[in-house]
Structure formats: structure tokens, C-alpha cells
Amino acid sequence: xxxxxxxxxxxxxxxxxxxxxxxxxxxxxxxxxxxxxxxxxxxxxxxxxxxxxxxxxxxxxxxxxxxxxxxxxxxxxxxxxxxxxxxxxxxxxxxxxxxxxxxxxxxxxxxxxxxxxxxxxxxxxxxxxxxxxxxxxxxxxxxxxxxxxxxxxxxxxxxxxxxxxxxxxxxxxxxxxxxxxxxxxxxxxxxxxxxxxxxxxxxxxxxxxxxxxxxxxxxxxxxxxxxxxxxxxxxxxxxxxxxxxxxxxxxx
Amino acid sequence: xxxxxxxxxxxxxxxxxxxxxxxxxxxxxxxxxxxxxxxxxxxxxxxxxxxxxxxxxxxxxxxxxxxxxxxxxxxxxxxxxxxxxxxxxxxxxxxxxxxxxxxxxxxxxxxxxxxxxxxxxxxxxxxxxxxxxxxxxxxxxxxxxxxxxxxxxxxxxxxxxxxxxxxxxxxxxxxxxxxxxxxxxxxxxxxxxxxxxxxxxxxxxxxxxxxxxxxxxxxxxxxxxxxxxxxxxxxxxxxxxxxxxxxxxxxxxxxxxxxxxxxxxxxxxxxxxxxxxxxxxxxxxxxxxxxxxxxxxxxxxxxxxxxxxxxxxxxxxxxxxxxxxxxxxxxxxxxxxxxxxxxxxxxxxxxxxxxxxxxxxxxxxxxxxxxxxxxxxxxxxxxxxxxxxxxxxxxxxxxxxxxxxxxxxxxxxxxxxxxxxxxxxxxxxxxxxxxxxxxxxxxxxxxxxxxxxxxxxxxxxxx
Numbered sequence: 001x002x003x004x005x006x007x008x009x010x011x012x013x014x015x016x017x018x019x020x021x022x023x024x025x026x027x028x029x030x031x032x033x034x035x036x037x038x039x040x041x042x043x044x045x046x047x048x049x050x051x052x053x054x055x056x057x058x059x060x061x062x063x064x065x066x067x068x069x070x071x072x073x074x075x076x077x078x079x080x081x082x083x084x085x086x087x088x089x090x091x092x093x094x095x096x097x098x099x100x101x102x103x104x105x106x107x108x109x110x111x112x113x114x115x116x117x118x119x120x121x122x123x124x125x126x127x128x129x130x131x132x133x134x135x136x137x138x139x140x141x142x143x144x145x146x147x148x149x150x151x152x153x154x155x156x157x158x159x160x161x162x163x164x165x166x167x168x169x170x171x172x173x174x175x176x177x178x179x180x181x182x183x184x185x186x187x188x189x190x191x192x193x194x195x196x197x198x199x200x201x202x203x204x205x206x207x208x209x210x211x212x213x214x215x216x217x218x219x220x221x222x223x224x225x226x227x228x229x230x231x232x233x234x235x236x237x238x239x240x241x242x243x244x245x246x247x248x249x250x251x252x
Numbered sequence: 253x254x255x256x257x258x259x260x261x262x263x264x265x266x267x268x269x270x271x272x273x274x275x276x277x278x279x280x281x282x283x284x285x286x287x288x289x290x291x292x293x294x295x296x297x298x299x300x301x302x303x304x305x306x307x308x309x310x311x312x313x314x315x316x317x318x319x320x321x322x323x324x325x326x327x328x329x330x331x332x333x334x335x336x337x338x339x340x341x342x343x344x345x346x347x348x349x350x351x352x353x354x355x356x357x358x359x360x361x362x363x364x365x366x367x368x369x370x371x372x373x374x375x376x377x378x379x380x381x382x383x384x385x386x387x388x389x390x391x392x393x394x395x396x397x398x399x400x401x402x403x404x405x406x407x408x409x410x411x412x413x414x415x416x417x418x419x420x421x422x423x424x425x426x427x428x429x430x431x432x433x434x435x436x437x438x439x440x441x442x443x444x445x446x447x448x449x450x451x452x453x454x455x456x457x458x459x460x461x462x463x464x465x466x467x468x469x470x471x472x473x474x475x476x477x478x479x480x481x482x483x484x485x486x487x488x489x490x491x492x493x494x495x496x497x498x499x500x501x502x503x504x505x506x507x508x509x510x511x512x513x514x515x516x517x518x519x520x521x522x523x524x525x526x527x528x529x530x531x532x533x534x535x536x537x538x539x540x541x542x543x544x545x546x547x548x549x550x551x552x553x554x555x556x557x558x559x560x561x562x563x564x565x566x567x568x569x570x571x572x573x574x575x576x577x578x579x580x581x582x583x584x585x586x587x588x589x590x591x592x593x594x595x596x597x598x599x600x601x602x603x604x605x606x607x608x609x610x611x612x613x614x615x616x617x618x619x620x621x622x623x624x625x626x627x628x629x630x631x632x633x634x635x636x637x638x639x640x641x642x643x644x645x646x647x648x649x650x651x652x653x654x655x656x657x658x659x660x661x662x663x664x665x666x667x668x669x670x671x672x673x674x675x676x677x678x679x680x681x682x683x684x685x686x687x688x689x690x691x692x693x694x695x696x697x698x699x700x701x702x703x704x705x706x707x708x709x710x711x712x713x714x715x
Contacts, residue, residue, distance in 0.1 A: 036537045087280065090453055115538060117299050121291035143540065150300040159294045170543050195294075199286050203279070206271050213264050231268040233279050 033111030035082030114144035383571025
């Protein structure tokens with residue numbers, strides 16, 4: 001591993017995820033979300049592409065990518081498969097998790113369905129355990145409004161510790177705001193302070209022991225606390241992925 | 253880099269293993285619980301909900317997905333969609349035909365004006381252009397109606413309900429409930445349906461879904477089925493009721509296709525792909541108001557034009573080849589007739605004739621061109637007739653000895669026979685195996701032959 005950090009991520013993106021930056025300063029955006037939250041619509045709205053968006057879960061089975069420019073910068077956006085969690089119980093979940101964890105996108109946008117925030121938050125909270133650079137995009141605001149669901153966007157942003165942008169992607173409402181926020185996050189103009197999940201005492205104690213050990217091995221290549229949780233969980237797929245993406249062989 | 257022997261990582265892994273053992277391996281549940289609690293906590297603080305609206309959606313679902321009314325409503329919807337397609341496609345078809353064949357006349361005159369040799373003129377105008385005109389006139393209108401309606405149903409959120417309704421039947425056939433979804437995609441295009449099978453995780457069930465996808469008629473076969481069912485009903489019914497009966501006829505064919513899908517899926521999972529169905533959770537998405545503009549755009553530009561483009565690309569050379577085959581004489585018969593005569597005994601055993609089989613074989617690149625090729629082959633002068641109306645089509649078929657049996661068997665064969673070249677190629681790509689690709693060509697063909705043979709025997713016994 002004699003490569004510098006930036007060179008290795010750039011090469012990794014291309015070889016492992018087939019994402020190719022044209023310029024070094026291009027920003028890579030990952031788009032995550034539960035199935036059927038209008039993720040593909042957000043993708044289309046950002047990129048101006050016309051990928052068909054069907055109203056059924058599991059529509060996006062292949063990673064699709066698009067590009068857009070905002071202000072003076074170019075952004076590459078990767079539409080991840082829709083998943084309910086990142087606990088790696090299906091291929092889609094592994095794909096989404098690996099991209100967020102090892103693809104090191106500059107910003108991860110998590111699309112939430114405004115009509116069922118609670119279920120969607122599970123995924124968002126899991127993403128926040130891996131990376132700090134996250135924007136929550138609360139989509140389908142029009143539907144929530146017609147269903148009389150009121151969402152305190154500011155409160156949500158405070159609770160989560162990240163920017164929260166309300167959108168109605170199919171009518172292009174809020175999309176500029178989202179682009180601005182992505183831009184600012186990419187250029188470190190916004191500081192995030194993601195909410196921490198409180199685990200029971202036994203787990204917290206273990207984490208306090210394991211996290212420093214892991215971070216001394218992996219440095220900033222992976223979020224040590226999150227990895228410690230996965231190892232406690234006994235998730236074998238993360239060991240495979242670490243072998244694949246970081247070229248560390250952990251198999252015993 | 254090998255970390256296996258790193259002392260620190262060894263310690264970490266040992267510690268986590270020990271911790272799991274002490275806690276009865278239940279760490280994941282605890283982790284998930286903590287996340288859920290946090291999500292609930294945040295939601296409680298920031299979201300206010302009105303439950304009344306959710307209930308009204310649930311009431312719609314109670315009817316649409318109930319055991320008693322779910323399937324009948326589904327069949328009714330299907331019939332209405334086909335009826336709209338058949339009824340609506342009539343006029344634009346005639347208009348397009350008139351327009352395109354008017355151009356044909358001018359084209360012929362233009363070619364003779366610039367002194368193109370007569371044989372080339374005929375090949376280009378009567379062979380290539382006429383096939384093109386046929387494919388456009390017959391296929392474009394039904395597609396331009398069927399695709400948007402289908403996409404609307406998809407966007408409203410009806411497809412997952414269909415999946416839900418059919419889930420029980422697919423479970424009984426020992427395959428995955430999501431196969432109902434991939435089957436629905438197959439109605440648009442079998443190749444797309446095969447790709448959609450990626451949503452099924454278990455390899456066993458995905459293979460079943462892939463090799464049986466062909467049994468639902470794709471968009472390339474719908475025009476053939478629709479045209480033939482209109483020929484079928486046209487004789488004995490009045491104009492207004494005929495499109496309804498033709499629509500019901502297509503529904504019946506679709507049902508036969510679904511029945512065969514279930515039967516073969518069951519047989520496959522009891523023989524070469526043994527196993528139990530795996531369970532899955534299907535989330536019924538909320539009903540949504542579709543974006544009409546976008547639906548029209550994607551279904552017409554992306555789907556219709558794509559499928560039509562493919563059909564035209566295939567139809568043009570096929571038109572030329574068929575024209576050449578049916579115009580080069582060996583002895584006193586064309587090559588095409590020789591081939592048809594050769595196949596005739598076999599074809600007659602399954603209630604078809606040699607020309608029909610040839611049309612299906614030449615139609616392998618794209619099923620859309622089966623009917624145009626057949627008509628070209630039937631025309632004594634070796635070029636297709638101009639498409640004017642269904643009555644004219646009926647006349648040609650009757651002149652060539654078609655009976656009700658021929659009609660039914662042609663429809664059945666079209667429904668059940670081998671998939672088109674694009675689909676076969678996609679199956680090869682998706683399964684990565686020659687063996688499964690061959691199976692998915694051979695199995696439907698055998699089924700088509702056996703079923704047509706049976707109907708022929710029954711028909712001949714009765715009449």
C-alpha cells in the first residue's frame with residue numbers, strides 16, 4: 001500500500017466501483033435511501049436524465065451514475081440500490097454499504113420518504129455511523145402535505161446533526177437548495193455533528209476497548225467504531241469487503 | 253497486506269467472538285433495537301401524523317388485494333387495457349398505413365425516375381420498404397397505447413398489488429413471489445423481464461423466473477396476437493362487440509401463458525431445480541398520482557421508440573432476405589416454397605403449415621416480423637400486400653387454407669415458442685451459462701409443439 005490516500009481512492013473508485021472522475025476535484029455523491037422513496041426521481045432531477053422510475057420497490061438493480069454541474073464544480077452522482085438497512089443481509093445492502101464505506105463519496109445523500117420518516121430513519125442512522133458527510137433529503141413533501149403529515153425540518157436537522165432539505169423531486173421543488181447544500185458540504189463550508197446512537201452498557205464498554213485498537217490499525221481508512229460494531233455483530237461480509245477494498249486479509 | 257497474524261487484530265477478533273458467545277449471539281438484535289429506538293425517538297419529536305388518510309389507502313387495498321375480489325379486478329383491468337389498445341389502435345393504424353403506402357408509391361416512381369434497375373427497385377420497395385411500413389403501421393399504434401397505460405399502472409402502484417395477488421399461486425408453484433413482478437415486466441419485453449429477475453436473490457428461483465419469462469407475450473407478440481384474435485372474431489360478430497371479444501381472447505391467451513408459467517415453474521422446482529420457496533417481504537407502496545407528462549415521455553420515447561427501432565432494424569434486412577428467398581425460383585417453385593414444402597408434414601402434425609413455421613424461424617431476430625413475413629410468403633408474387641384492414645388479412649389467410657385450428661395454433665405457438673434473439677442473448681448474459689440458455693430455448697419450443705399437437709388431435713377428432 002505505497003499509494004497516497006487520494007491516489008488510492010481515485011483508483012479504487014474506478015477499479016472497484018467503475019466511477020471515473022474526469023478531474024481530481026470532481027465530487028462524488030452517493031445517493032442512498034429506502035426502496036420506493038423517489039430516489040430515482042431525485043437522481044433524475046439532479047442529473048436531468050430520464051431513467052424510468054417505477055412505483056415498486058427494488059427497481060434500481062444496477063448502479064447507475066450521472067453527472068451534473070453546480071456553480072463552478074462538476075459532480076458525479078451514484079444511485080445506490082434501495083435498501084432498508086446496511087446490515088448486509090442482501091446483495092443490495094452489501095453493495096450500498098461498500099460504496100459508502102470504501103468508495104468514500106464526498107457526500108452521501110440519504111433520501112427519506114416524508115410520509116414514513118420513522119422507518120426511513122433507520123437507514124439514515126446507519127449511514128451516519130459510517131460517515132459524517134451526509135445530507136438528508138426529505139422527499140415526497142407534497143405527498144406528506146396531502147396526507148396531513150407535518151415535519152419539523154429544523155428540529156429534524158438539529159436532532160440528526162446534519163443538514164435536512166425538504167424536496168418534491170418530481171416537481172423539482174427544493175432541488176437547488178439540495179445542490180447548494182451538497183456543494184457546501186463538499187467544500188467543507190458546513191460542519192456536521194451526526195447524532196450518536198446509544199447502545200446498551202455492555203456494548204458501549206466493548207466499543208470503548210475495541211475502537212482505539214481498530215483505529216490504530218486502519219487509521220482513517222474506515223470508521224473504527226462502526227467496524228467494531230460490525231465485528232461484535234459477527235458480520236462476515238465486512239471482513240470479505242475489507243479484504244476486497246483495503247486489501248487487508250483478516251480471515252481466520 | 254496480511255493482517256491475519258497481526259497481534260492487535262487477532263485480539264480484537266478474539267474479544268468480539270468471546271463477547272458474542274457470552275451474549276448468546278444476539279448482538280444484532282440489540283444493535284437493531286437501539287437504532288429503532290433512536291429513530292422512534294427522533295420521529296416523536298419532529299413528526300405529527302394524521303392517521304385518517306392512511307386508513308383510506310388501506311381500504312382501497314382491502315378490495316384490490318382481497319382474496320375474493322383481487323384476481324377478478326386484475327383480470328378486468330387486463331381486459332380493459334387490451335380493449336383500449338385494440339379499439340384505440342385501429343384508426344391510427346389505418347391512417348399510418350395509408351400514409352406510408354402512399355409514400356411507397358412515390359418511392360417506386362422516384363426509383364424508376366433515377367433509373368434504378370427494376371429488380372433492385374422491387375427489392376427495395378416491395379421487400380424492404382413494405383416490410384418497414386408493415387411493422388410501423390401494425391406495431392406503433394398498439395405500443396403507443398399499451399406502454400403508457402402499463403407505465404401508468406406501474407406508477408400508480410398497482411404492479412406490487414398484482415404481485416401480492418399472485419404471490420400465493422407462485423408460492424404453490426414453489427417459486428419466488430417476486431417472479432410475478434418479473435413476469436409483468438415480461439409483458440413489455442421479455443429481455444427486460446429477464447434483466448428484472450435480478451431482484452430475486454435466490455439463484456434457484458431466479459433461474460426459474462428467467463427460463464419461464466418467455467411464456468408471457470411480449471410487446472413484439474401482442475400485435476400478432478391482437479391481429480389474429482380480431483381475424484378470429486371478425487366473421488361472426490358485429491363491429492362493436494368484436495373488439496371486446498378480441499380483447500377477451502387476448503386475456504385468455506395471457507391466462508394460458510401464466511398457467512404454463514406456473515406449471516413449468518412447478519415442474520422445474522420438483523425436478524432439476526429442487527428447493528423450497530424462500531420468503532420475502534413485499535412492501536406495498538402508497539398509491540401515488542402518476543406524473544402524466546413523464547409517463548408519456550418515458551413510455552413513448554424510451555420504450556416505444558426503442559422497441560420499434562429494434563423491430564425496424566431487424567425487419568429491414570429480414571424483408572430483403574424474405575423477398576429474395578421468395579423470388580428466386582428453383583424449378584418452378586421459390587426457395588421459400590421449397591423450404592415450406594419440406595417442413596409441411598411436420599407442420600401439419602401440429603396444425604400449422606410450412607410457411608407459418610418458416611415465418612417463426614425467420615422471425616427469431618424479432619417476433620414482431622412473424623406476421624409480415626408470413627404474409628409476404630403467402631403472396632404469390634413474392635411481395636407483401638399493403639396493409640389495409642383486418643378483413644383483407646382474413647381473406648389472405650382463408651385463401652391459404654387457414655381454419656380455426658390454424659388460427660388457434662398459430663396464436664398458441666406464438667405465445668409459447670422459443671424466445672427472440674435479444675432475449676436469448678440476455679439470458680446468456682444473465683445466467684452466464686450455455687446450458688441454461690439452451691434449456692430456455694428448447695423447453696418452450698417443446699411445450700409449444702406438444703400443446704399444438706394435442707389441440708390438433710382433439711380438433712381432428714371432433715371435426
